[in-house]
Amino acid sequence: MREEQLRERLLRFERESRYLKKDSNERKVFEEVFDRATLWAIDHLLSSGQLDYLNGVVNAGKEARVYWGVAPDGSARAVKIYLTASAEFKKRLRYVAGDRRFNKIPSTSRGIAELWVQKEFKNLQLAQKAGVRVPTPYAFNENVLVMEYIGEPPAPAPRFIDTEVGEADYRWAMEMIEKLYRKAQLVHADLSEYNVFKLKEECVLFDMGSAVLTTHPEARELLLRDVANMVRFFKRRGIFEERAEEIVERIVS
Ligand SMILES: Nc1ncnc2c1ncn2[C@@H]1O[C@H](COP(=O)(O)OP(=O)(O)O)[C@@H](O)[C@H]1O
Ligand SMILES: [Mg+2]
Structure with missing residues (x-):
């Protein structure tokens, strides 16, 4: 039930988003981003108190889609969803291959997207600890990363x-x-x-x-x-x- 509501809600944001071309096959594009597992990953972040709701699309890239999310305390979050269907990651696997933090390379594209989220989360933490100004990382789950929203939403x-x-x-x-x-x-x-x-x-x-x-x-x-x-x-x-x-x-x- 909840999954279906979430799906409908997200689909509406997609329709309203100026990033989606009019002639694109909406449903199909949408299903590529929000497969079942991704919906569950978002649902988990909602129910664990990391997010209160999602408010719309900020950016749709080749590898990831960024949403404006709202935390329970009302502050804005950037929710970066790595596309599990993206071929782009495979091209960039060399960045993972030489990194001793990640010695096992996943074989599925979903596994790769999840690895990418972990990597970005850890990199943000390391950078922040070193005093480099980056968006504060808050949480991640599977292929979804929650971080500080930079800008005045809805505009980044x-x-x-x-x-x-x-x-x-x-x-x-x-x-x-x-x-x-x-x-x-x-x-x-x-x-x-x-x-x-x-x-x-x-x-x-x-x-x-x-x-x-x-x-x-x-x-x-x-x-x-x-x-x-x-x-x-x-x-x-x-x-x-x-x-x-x-x-x-x-x-x-
Ligand atoms: N923390 C953030 N706060 C606000 N907007 C963001 C944030 N992170 C990303 N965005 C928006 O999403 C776009 C794509 O994000 P980015 O992390 O560069 O992903 P990609 O891998 O697609 O380049 C950015 O150019 C920006 O418009
Ligand atoms: Mg970028």
Whole structure:
């Protein structure tokens, strides 16, 4: 009963969401996200007091769909549901393969999505403990992750790509990359102007699912890519120019 209500409710959000194309086969797309197991995972988060209700779609990506959720105390949550049908994860399995925290690689796509949620949750915890500003992770269950909502719902905060940035933002980004590496022993591995929120007083790094430990065999290569992405973006915005290789040298030395 509850499952059916939940399904109907979520389907309504999908219909109202501006992200869904009019001509798409709604039901089918929907069923791909909310299979039975995912509905149960959400139901569990509702009944365990992590969430009071879901309020609508924030973003529909290739790998994950983000919902605006509300906690029992009324505060907003970002609920990231990893799509179990996404082929994208398989492409990115190398981020898991070299990570000593995850020595067993699941064989099903559902298993992979669940692993990804665990990984993002742990990465957020590690980053936060090291003093890197990220969304606070609250809970996860199977392929569903609950974290702090950044922005004024229903709108998420603007990302670097969406807004004006200045030299202070560049410095902040470099400092966070360094802190993440040295203190959290992590490399974001998917860093770009699309994965940093800019608030009035601060910036917030997010989308940490890809992040790897610095002991990962490709950590340095991934670090260089992260740094180079940031440098390229800020250069395009006419802010600053440093050589990515030099920055990486400085960070790892
Ligand atoms: N904590 C959050 N608070 C508010 N919005 C969020 C949050 N996390 C993600 N979003 C929204 O969902 C989008 C996709 O999230 P992201 O974690 O980057 O997933 P993907 O793996 O699909 O890139 C973001 O660009 C943002 O609009
Ligand atoms: Mg992203």
